[in-house]
Amino acid sequence: MGKSVQDKASQLQYLTNRFQILSQVVExxxxxxxxxxxxxxxxxxxxxxxxxxxxxxxDWEAEG
Incomplete structure (x- = not known):
């Protein structure tokens, strides 16, 4: 998790993965x-x- 997530696609993939983990924990x-x-x-x-x-x-707002 120490790796920086910088582009939009990577950021969305990161969030998708984290939400899946959260869902698994709840289940x-x-x-x-x-x-x-x-x-x-x-x-x-x-x-x-x-x-x-x-x-x-x-980050996205800064990209304009």
Whole structure:
């Protein structure tokens, strides 16, 4: 994950991959033994994704 994602196609692919991972994590949560920490983990993943989307948006705006 240390590699910079700079062009639009790569950025969209990055987001697609991250959303797929998020979806898999949600699907893997077992409702019978889920805990608040599981939701905290999901929230953190969503916040991280939001940060990336904001970053990519700034990149796209700078490109004009």
């Amino acid at each position: 893997a949560i077992d409702s019978t033994d889920a805990e608040a920490e599981d939701l905290d983990r999901l929230l953190q993943m969503m916040k991280d994704l939001e940060g990336k989307v904001e970053r990519f948006k700034k």
